[in-house]
Amino acid sequence: MSNGNRNEEGVSRRDFLGLAAFGAAILASLGALAGSLRFVKSNVYSEESKKFKIGKIENFPIGTTRSIDGKSVFIFSDDNGLFAISAVCTHLGCIVYPTEAGFQCPCHGSKYNQDGKVIGGPAPRPLEWFEISQEVDGTLFVDAGKAVPNGTKYIFA
């Protein structure tokens, strides 16, 4: 750029200052943008609680399967206890429906057995199992935000 005091090797002072200013401007812009990106992820989501009541244990005699209105979860009760399996397909989030073999997803044909294990189709993971807890008054809660190891069954009094 400048002919006067050009250093034959390396960058001249003027070029260095110019590059530094240019680099600083780019860095500052990218930094501001990167910081702004955090803006789009809110600290609080205005969504319904993932934890919801399912009533008392008397509602679930051994051998029953129930789905809760508006919640994508199946509640099973067998000899080993109560357990909750998610109805949300692990492939792309459609709602599975129960079949004789287990569960079937309508969107891309994923199939699960009765424990939610994948037996066919594109689903990469088994259906999630959720935590069931009991309040002091006996009311049962399912927490669809808390996955538990598949096969976890709960015995309640």
Next chain:
Amino acid sequence: MNDMNDIKQTGLAKYIENLKSLKSSFANSFLRSGIPTSDKSRTAVVVNNFFLHLHGAKTHINTLRPSYTLGLGLISFFLLVIVFISGGFLMVYYSPSIGTAFNAVKDINFVVFGGKLMRNVHKWSGEAMIIFVLLHMARVVYTSSYKRGREFNWVIGIMLLVLTFVINLTGYMLPWDQLSYWALVIVSNIAAAPKELTDIFGITQYFDIGGATKEILLGGTEPGQDSLTRVYLLHIILLPLGICIALGVHFWRIRKDGGLSKPDTLVGKGSGVASISPPDKTGGIFPTHKTYGLMELARGRTPAVDNDVENTVTSWPHLFIAEVAVFILTLAGVIAYSYFIDAPLKEFANPAIPENPAKAPWYFLGLQELVSYSAFMGGQGLPGLAIAGLLLIPYLDREPEHFGIWFSNKQGKMVALESFVIGSIAVIGALVFVVNFGWFRNWWPNIHQLWIIAINPGNLLLGFVVAYSLYVIKRTGSTRMGAISLFTMFLVSYVILTYTGTVLRGPNWEFFWSSSQWPVH
């Protein structure tokens, strides 16, 4: 208007004089030059008009051959104009709230005068853009028009293709009906699909890039008001703005890169060129010699020096009349189609019950077929690789020969035909196999997901397409032939997969020859 008398005029007389000449003085201020009657004024009208000056003052007659461009890029542009205007009208009633959006669209359909037609026009011209942008791409590939300085404009074209897909998709979500809701569920989970990979390496809890993308897209963990707000923001501001900027650069670069591509020697004089009146070479000072106007002598690549200037005609009226004709035909086609075919509107969004089959909009059903093998590869990996492959075409095929000629030569036609047949066989073969025999998970339920990500019909198909085009390069000794082969197979795969996803897949994504065979439930 006599200058000598001006000094003696009173102010009021001047005022009245100006009032009398208002018509012509306004017309002159607006048009700058009168009605073009000479080549000089025909040039002036292009240079002096903001909208017309996107064009060159003169146009090569090859550009005007309907059989060369087929008007495909222009049709895409006019469809975009129609989309913008009809979209503006729809915004009069639409409001992006999950409580009101569905009712607003229903009102547009059933209460507003001309509302259904307006919505159909918006929907169909938007979706037609996908078809015509793809066809325009095909024209560019088959005429070698991505070469000689046009490489980056091809890249911008691919950006426009992606933007066209995404803006269509976001529009699909706005009515907040069952189609919108479940498309949003599926798309947001495709965004989350890298989870398949991070799960395998056991790092999802530390580095959940898929989950973070999904939450940013949805503004939450499940579709809701925040999701609709974001989709609306994308659909009416961010993506249109992106398209306008990219399209501006796309057009500008056409001019800077020397206009539309054209063969070095104009071939086929008998056919397409015959419909264009030949340039008038009897005028000018030296009728027997090549002469240049000033605008043809400026520096750079733009001007027409040594660029077959004797085969150019003034853009006014030759080019503009052709553009107007394309516009009229486009508008007529869109309105006629929209008059007879209605855009779908399903029931209000119901998070508890997915449609069965739950299908994405048709232009993504080819991807949905791939997604039904692996969400990550079908939704992100393969489309990403396909786009990367398309982007690389002008950089990996740099042969300067046969520029601006459909299919380059006889060999090119053969390669295109052969790739069409072999590509079709490969895609159909893969589909027949999957439909009849399933894939890994059906044979070995316990197989590790990594195997399915690595080896699935989509990957094998992509691998075959790449391998075959490399074989074509080796056999013919020409990268150009490889480009023709690659693109032909890409197009064939897209069409066949889309057809399969649209027509041949029914409830539970099972195979049916037609929807009349779907089980009743």
